[in-house]
Amino acid sequence: MNDLDEKDRLLLGALRADARQSLVELARHAGLSRSATHERVRRLEAKGVIAGYTVRLGADREAPGVQALVAISFQAGRNCDHVVPHLTGIPNVVTCWSLAGSTDLMLLVECASNAELDNVRRLVATTPGIATVQTHVALRTHFDRRT
Template structure:
């Protein structure tokens, strides 16, 4: 585990709030020099603590999105190598995690409608080697620390 000090935590908290902040604003927030912030961010990036800077489009207000977690179990003898390539070719599947336990994979699916979710769910169930598919629709986001 990468050791973070208080200044690193302050920088990460500030970036979570607004990843577009200037180095000067981040320096002010963390009580560091601009060059000190730049060096810390470079180190955090190199260690994989900061994996990228991104924007999240405000699509919820303009285009309602149906989000669901889809739990996938494999048929005997099948593994991620058989299933994941099919999932990665499906644009509505935005994230895929391997799990320990009775569920082999969990995917996050984002669609424009329940009908689109039903279509992608059916496509997943038809992937050779998939034994079961369980869909859990997200009703509301209470918080998201990825912001």
């Protein structure tokens, strides 16, 4: 993303705020013509900078009852290639990040209850190649720029 110019950044910021904006609205925001805006958006999509468009759920959405970050360390000689394929089969694991440092993976887990989180944590802990699991339950969200 280092090759993005100011106009690309303006377009991305506008799309983050409202991905349903028309090309005319985006063009006005970035100070470009509609056709130039369309070409830039297509280029950003082709390069994978824009990976998709989504819907943000409002306050009335059915939010998970419990969100947790689960920190994982691998057994000696194990890595993401050994562990991640097993984790993709656990539907409550929403996101999986590789990390630098003493923690190898961080999972974002969403569950309906603490009991369900405990079951998911047990599934994760018994995954071949995992040495340690630490679970950090989110008490509240102060802000989330992804939503």
